[in-house]
Amino acid sequence: MPSTVVSPDGTELGFETVGDGPPMLLVHGAAADRRRWAPVQEQLARHYRVHMLDRRGRGLSTREAPAYDIWREAEDIAAVAEYLGGDVFVVAHSYGALCALHAAQITGAFGRLVAYEPPRPEPGGFVIPPETVARMRATADPEEILTIFVREALQLPQSAVDDVRGTDFWRTRVEAAHTIPREVECVEAFVADERLGKISVPVRLFAGTESPACFRLAVDAVVERVPGADVVPMRGQGHQAMDFDPEQFVAAVQAFEAA
Template structure:
């Protein structure tokens, strides 16, 4: 079942709902939409009523207001959490985890957060350099933008990218490619500061033991700032444990349920 809410700036945020139980809102990362949870959604829906968000600019979401800002993305997620009735377990991946960290400071509807590798550059370095972002802006096709992101930001091998190309969600990733550069621009300037200390709900970070170093360091940095937060490793996995080890991912999510 598909539903939508209107964010404070007028943008319509769409989401798909399934399952029974307490509410869980899932937020995807860059270059994706709500279908990125395909490998784990049925497992999670056995225990939770899922609300799988399409972040602004893609899929079920529409009428995006101008002047993009990550703070508006936080308002989007807060609006979905409030529509879900409160008491929400928020599970967010990558750039979506950055948006979720914004959201939990804007609403009391979220009571628990898993943030899987919210990205920022390693100090003094880039996630993806300005030359690559320039190439992405000049790319002749959305697929070129997506491939550059996967290889140079997520450090995936050509073989891994080809494997992804054959999955059902590839088309959705291509459709969302126009949002990649604006999100990378935000990531390059990301700072984890004292505002994270305002978060008063339980927070757990997931970090792949095989992820690029900058992602593991970023997870540690958030955990150091958020009171009581900790980091759980995705053993043998990198940035996409939900795809390549869905049992480990779902088990870790259930392990932080508070039940």
Template sequence: MPESVTSRDGTVVGFETLGAGPPMVLVHGTGADHTRWTAVRDRLAERYRLHLVDRRGRGLSRAEAAGYDIRREGEDIAAVAEAAGGDVYLLAHSYGALCALEAVRLTNAVSRLVAYEPPRPEPGGPVVGPDARARMRAAEDPEEILEIFLREALRLAPEAVEAMRATPVWPARVAAAPTIPRELDAVEAVVFDERLAGIAIPVRLFAGTESPGYLRLAAQAVADRIPGADVVPLHGQAHQAMDFDPEQFTEAVFAFSRP
């Protein structure tokens, strides 16, 4: 069932709800929308009332205010968590995990957070080189933007990109592709600093054992700065474990639930 809230700057943030139980808010990453959870949502909904967010600029959240800033995305997620009634289990992937780290400093409605590989450049090098970012901005076909991102930011092999193309959520990824360049700009500016030390809820990072090195390093960097946080490896998986090993992924999510 589609619902919506109005964020602090007037952006309308839409989300789908399903399932029964305590509230869980799910936040997708770059080049996606709420359908990126398709492979795991039914199993998660057996234990939780899911709120599957479309981040601003896509899907149910196209009515966004001008002037993009990742801090506004944190406000969006905080608004959804508060609408969900508080005591929220927040599950966030990739760029969405960066947005979630902003959100948990703005609201008391979140009681725990799983952040799956929030990205940050390795010291001394960008996530995506300037040539690739220029090609994304010049591309007229959103599918081309998405393919450049998958190959050069996530560093997926051609066969992995083809496997993703065959999934039912590929059209939604293509539709969201125009938002990729602005999110890459934000990633390049990410700094994990002392603000993370103020996060007082339980936090767990997921990191694929086969993910690019910069993503695994970033996950550990976040865990090192949040008191009590830890990193759980997703064995044999890279940045899309929910798609390619949904059983391992959901078991890891359930393992961080309240006793």
């Protein structure tokens, strides 16, 4: 059941709703749309009224205002949470988790927030080297952009890419590939500073035990700044536990509500 909310800058945001229960808002990461939650959608919908947002620029949210900034994404998420009536359990992944952390600073509509590996550059370093970003910007081929991103940013092996190439999973990410370079620029500019201390709702970070080290460094930097935040490991998993171990992921989400 799709619904639409208008963000403060006029961007139209679409989201799909399933299930019944307390409100939950799912916020996907880069190179994805609301369909990335398919592996856990049914399980979560047994316990929550699940609202799966298409972030601006893709899916149900292609009517986008021209100026892009991560704070516009924060306003988007805040607008949807407020439309849902507040006390919303937000579960966000990767770049979407970074957007949700920004949103938690400007709205009182969150009840709690799970942030699964929000990306952040290492001090003095990069999440993606500048020459890699330049290669993504230099091509008009969305599949090439996506391949560079998953191989060099997410560090997925070529065999994993070959396994999904041509599938619906891959096609949905190709559709969103044009948004990757702008999001990478926002990641590289992100600093985990005192503004995160404004967040007053419970926050739990998920961290894959097999993820690249830069993700754990980013998680630790956020936990250090957000009052009361803690970390739960996704054991045996990397950056995509919802795809490869959905039972562990759902159990960890539900455990946070019970905490």
